Amino acid sequence: MHPSLFYDTNPSNGIPLIMVEQTRWEESQLQLAEAEKNALMTQGFAAKTGELALIWNGSGLLKKVYVGCGEGAVAKALACAAYNLPEGAYTLEERFDESVLIQWALAQYRFTQYKTSNRKPRVLKVSESIFPSILTEANAIFLVRDLINTPTNELGPQELGDVVSKLAQQYDASFEQWVGDELLRDNFPAIHAVGRASSHEPRLLSLRWGNPSHPLVCLIGKGVCFDSGGLDIKPSTAMRLMKKDMGGAAHVLGLAQWIMENQLPIQLHVLIPAVENAIGPNAFRPGDILTLRNGLRVEVDNTDAEGRLVLADALTKAAEDNPECIIDFATLTGAARVAVGTDIAAMFSNDETIANALLDSAKEVNDPIWRLPLYEDYDSLLDSNVADIANASASPYAGAITAALFLRRFIPKTQAYVHFDIMAWNLSAKPGRPEGGEAMAIRAVGHFLKKRFQV
Numbered sequence: 001m002h003p004s005l006f007y008d009t010n011p012s013n014g015i016p017l018i019m020v021e022q023t024r025w026e027e028s029q030l031q032l033a034e035a036e037k038n039a040l041m042t043q044g045f046a047a048k049t050g051e052l053a054l055i056w057n058g059s060g061l062l063k064k065v066y067v068g069c070g071e072g073a074v075a076k077a078l079a080c081a082a083y084n085l086p087e088g089a090y091t092l093e094e095r096f097d098e099s100v101l102i103q104w105a106l107a108q109y110r111f112t113q114y115k116t117s118n119r120k121p122r123v124l125k126v127s128e129s130i131f132p133s134i135l136t137e138a139n140a141i142f143l144v145r146d147l148i149n150t151p152t153n154e155l156g157p158q159e160l161g162d163v164v165s166k167l168a169q170q171y172d173a174s175f176e177q178w179v180g181d182e183l184l185r186d187n188f189p190a191i192h193a194v195g196r197a198s199s200h201e202p203r204l205l206s207l208r209w210g211n212p213s214h215p216l217v218c219l220i221g222k223g224v225c226f227d228s229g230g231l232d233i234k235p236s237t238a239m240r241l242m243k244k245d246m247g248g249a250a251h252v253l254g255l256a257q258w259i260m261e262n263q264l265p266i267q268l269h270v271l272i273p274a275v276e277n278a279i280g281p282n283a284f285r286p287g288d289i290l291t292l293r294n295g296l297r298v299e300v301d302n303t304d305a306e307g308r309l310v311l312a313d314a315l316t317k318a319a320e321d322n323p324e325c326i327i328d329f330a331t332l333t334g335a336a337r338v339a340v341g342t343d344i345a346a347m348f349s350n351d352e353t354i355a356n357a358l359l360d361s362a363k364e365v366n367d368p369i370w371r372l373p374l375y376e377d378y379d380s381l382l383d384s385n386v387a388d389i390a391n392a393s394a395s396p397y398a399g400a401i402t403a404a405l406f407l408r409r410f411i412p413k414t415q416a417y418v419h420f421d422i423m424a425w426n427l428s429a430k431p432g433r434p435e436g437g438e439a440m441a442i443r444a445v446g447h448f449l450k451k452r453f454q455v
């Protein structure tokens, strides 16, 4: 369902939603008519986060709703309300900012391409001034979720290329791609090696947009449309969700759409290595040594550490234009999930100012990021006996850090760089986060870019 269906800018006839903090309720600071007070008491309302108390009029129609916000959890409470309220149009009595109001749409997202749903949208009345920015943000997140949820048989490397090409057309951007052997011809050996065993040819996708006089920002997304693990094959439970291994690509496309729609004064370069990590007679193997785009020779320790290989060639390519900043998003390691869990984006950066600004933005828009260190001493965990570097560490520890350190080897020392290791998936539904594909840290990054580059 399109996000615009969840909002309405006509202010009349909305059922009032009254957002109530727990302390305000407990300290009886609400001015209530006797009948309403009784209704709330009878329903056992305690203003816990997301709790609803419905007030009906004499004709049995819904008159207003009290929504519990716990201790300052307004965004979560609004998400719960959007999901649990009866069908209808609602209006908020107070003003809330965009990071709260967007939860109304995020909570109602469903992936319905292959399963019809007859749930009707719950509508929130919002002001005309805030509506466009909520909509562009929700559109970007819905795009991310849709792309991740779409199965690989419908969204392989070629179809992902079609998505980028269409986006480029829509915003008057330029689109370029290197397909199959063109990757070898133009020196993207790792992307070719990882993707060559699939009957769906590997490719590198590129979108460029914006005024060349503006600062250049490069976004790179891991586009592994399916990760079987290659010859070091994944166990079936680990493989089950691997349609989501193009989650990084989905993130940068959502962000790109948001940037172009907002006409941010930057020059944007999006790069997506799009491959399927498959098994076949010509699959790359453990022990193979690949010479990557920057000349570094990499011993393949494990074909399941494929993301860092395809990203390496893309990072080298991105840095050739000396951008102001390179930001990548990737479903790179299981270890990042062990470290920060499923809901938080793990961030690595070699630039203190940018990293701190991103952490501030994450807090401001309630889109969690946690920074992990590029700890130099762990570089040696990637030593290889026969090549410059191995693509995976033999140690079971610090897997997210060693992956990030691997990527850093493809970034010039003076190049500002940020790497996000993300889950891109909700294993179960939570308020505002339906089960399935999820956007992580893109509202934070969008907010950061706006603050840094908006004149």
Ligand code: BES
Residues within 6 Å of the ligand: 227, 245, 302, 304, 305, 306, 307, 331, 332, 333, 334, 335, 337, 392, 393, 399, 422, 423
């Ligand atoms: N796509 C996976 C990482 C992944 C798994 C992300 C589960 C999110 C959830 C990646 O390509 C991979 O398989 N990484 C290996 C690396 C290892 C072989 C060094 C991992 O994390 O186990």
Ligand code: ZN
Residues within 6 Å of the ligand: 227, 229, 303, 304, 305, 306, 307
């Ligand atoms: Zn893998």
Ligand code: ZN
Residues within 6 Å of the ligand: 224, 227, 245, 304, 306, 307, 331, 332
């Ligand atoms: Zn992968």
